[in-house]
Amino acid sequence: MKHLAALNKYFLSNKWRLILGLLFTAISIVFSIFQPIMVRQIFDLLSHNIDEYRLLSDTSLKGFFRSDFTHVLAFYGISILIFALLSGFFLFLQRQTLIVMSRHIEYDLKNEIYQHYQRLDLNFFKMHRTGDLMSRITEDVSRVRMYVGPAIMYASRTLFLIIIIVYLMLQVNPLLTLYTLSPLPLLALTIYYVNRIIHRKSEKIQAQLSNITSIAQESYSGIRVIKSYIQEDASAQHFEDASEAYKNSSISLAKTDALFQPTMALMIGLSVILTIFIGGIQVIDGNITVGNLAEFVIYVNMLMFPFFSIGMVASMIQRAAASQQRINEFLQIEPVIKDAPGAQAAMLKGEVRLENVSFTYPHTGITALKDFNLHIKPGQKVAIIGRTGSGKSTLAQLLIRMYDPQQGKVLLDQQDIRTIQLGSLRGQISYVPQDVFLFSDTVANNIRFGDPTASLETVQTAARQASVEKDIFGFNEGFETEIGERGVTLSGGQKQRISIARALIKDPNILIFDDCLSAVDARTEKEIIGNLYAYLQHKTAIIITHRIFALFEFDKIIVLDEGKIVEEGTHDDLLSLNGYYAELYTRQQTGEEENVTE
CATH class of the missing domain: 1.20.1560.10 (ABC transporter type 1, transmembrane domain)
Structure with a gap:
């Protein structure tokens, strides 16, 4: 019973149902107990009076005796029936209290x-x-x-x-x-x-x-x-x-x-x-x-x-x-990521700083970042580029505090991220993950997930900025279209753009886009980048990608490899280095030219 002792708090909160249920149980049993007692009395009555009845068999008193005895038996019979009904009634009340309690x-x-x-x-x-x-x-x-x-x-x-x-x-x-x-x-x-x-x-x-x-x-x-x-x-x-x-x-x-x-x-x-x-x-x-x-x-x-x-x-x-x-x-499992004692809400302006951050995934033992340092000023637009497994997505996970680094600090507006309440922190950062997840609901409610109080007009504006409004109007019921589990009725590009609209509708000062344009075509990509450039004018934006957005003027481009920064600078600076970034840009340009020729 030691494991079931954890349920005592629920019994305490439902104590009146429990007490009444036990009381009704006892009353029901008391009424049912009268039945064998009356049967005993009937048998004893028969046993004591049967000889007298036989002695009176040849007298005129036999009829009176039989009549009286019949009335007594009828009384006992009716009494047994009444007690049975009362017992059943309280049995009903017992179930109404104890079974209802179990549902609560x-x-x-x-x-x-x-x-x-x-x-x-x-x-x-x-x-x-x-x-x-x-x-x-x-x-x-x-x-x-x-x-x-x-x-x-x-x-x-x-x-x-x-x-x-x-x-x-x-x-x-x-x-x-x-x-x-x-x-x-x-x-x-x-x-x-x-x-x-x-x-x-x-x-x-x-x-x-x-x-x-x-x-x-x-x-x-x-x-x-x-x-x-x-x-x-x-x-x-x-x-x-x-x-x-x-x-x-x-x-x-x-x-x-x-x-x-x-x-x-x-x-x-x-x-x-x-x-x-x-x-x-x-x-x-x-x-x-x-x-x-x-x-x-x-x-x-x-x-x-x-x-x-x-x-x-x-x-x-x-x-x-x-x-x-x-x-x-x-x-009894305690979350590793939780509000520290004394954590407070904070109004974030958008400055991001990582100081000597090292992080190893606890479930795999893979080291994603090593002695990593980064400084992003409020309002800057930063691109994070690198091969698969270079630590790009890990950086995003640390900024929204899905994990804490084993070494170093993550600072927002010069404040350690662990001293900020989780609700306040995540409420002021929009994050578009690489693995898009949509709920089995309408298109409007999936976008509104970023701001449940948003009006339909605001939802449509966010969809327009994410270049998905035209697609939505093409659905049978527009923004009220049910998209199915995980958005199964949508294409990969539509899912990504709805996810972007969900992030934009929050209107935060910090936005993180984790390779969220991988499933859209080049024309739609340019349209989205154009819309984002206007939207992000005074916001801090971190765009994690495996592609180079030449049309987007980044304040800083960072190239990661094995958890470290190997190249850093503007687009022109990195091209002059003739390193990984320049090689990626050349391959991308060649691929685009081949697509145009075809």
Whole structure:
């Protein structure tokens, strides 16, 4: 139960539902207990009056006696019916409180997990598969809900019922009670042993379920690659193997669960036999009445469901404990990137400085930047050029603080980036990533993601500046067109330009473009560059690219190689060096001329 103790805060916030649910449970049981008591009274009444009735068989009093006795039986019958209805009514209220409580806790727990996902840094998501993350917020939470709802409900009912029934049985005959309950220690040992097996198997099943979810999610996302390489059969076999392992583990757990039912039936059967045998002897000896024996038999049968539910509740608790353990382990992960104590909001003007920065990716051990230094004045336009793996994108990740450098400082307006609140920092920097991501929503809402309060006119202006407005007006529903998951209905160039419009609509003082024009043609590229040049007049802009924008007048061009600056200067300065930049420019010009000739 140590893992499930983390849920106590939710019980506290729903204490009134829990208290009322337990109260309704107790009241329901009290009304149900009246039924065997009345059966005892009926049997005793019959036993005591049957001889008198036979003596009056030849007298005129027989009819009156029969009539009175019939009325008494009718009274008991109606009373039993009323108590049954009252018990059922409070049972209904019990479910209305405890099951509703479990749904509220499920809601709160899912929100807590999702909010924690939002807090975690980028490295966490690179180290964990999406399927496993999804499994924690769906399957694991569902199993925990079974504990905070049905398990609590059945366990409380079982506990109250056993306490009340055992008390009443002891009041009748302690010796008969002892014999009736004698199989319980064996039952307890069985439950303890089986619970340990269930817990171990539940942990394994949850891990296998996460693996299946991850495989399915990766297959859906990479379906184009799978089809292109004709790997449908291999992919299906991979999923089948994972499903087979999950199926075998689930069947094994089901077999273990199945031990409870026959065990409970055996214990109940032994209790009934002992009750009738020992109780019969007690009746013969005159220690108890026939009504007491009937009452005991009903009590034993009333204990049947509690005994059966012990196994069910134990299974729920063990599965929930295994799931809650996985949730606790996740919730205890602290984000590496977070607001430092005393971090404050800041109004950024646009000065960027990196001092002796070195950075190695923790999940791969690859060093991306080495003793890196860079100074960008407010309003300057800087191009970052270099080969793949030279550290260009890493520079962008450090500036928006997706990572912190292991050595050196990243300064904005002479202020260490770690002393600025994350919300304030990222709210004042627009970043267009290399890997464009669009949401399954309308075109307008995808652009408005940069500023949720923006009007449609502002959205259209941003789209015009990104040279995508004409494309959007060509869609069936214009800006209200649903673009599908990840923008599947759009071309690569359209996705990139919508992503640029999303960045422009924020109207920040610092913009970072990470190779965001790779999927557009040369004519559209020139149009976008022209629009950006006018838009960026008084803003700091860092454009990361593998191409040279000759039409864009950069204040500084930086060439990276293996995490270091190897060339720096203006366009003309770098051409005069006759190095990597000049070689790239010559190749690009030659390629453009060949395209024009063709």
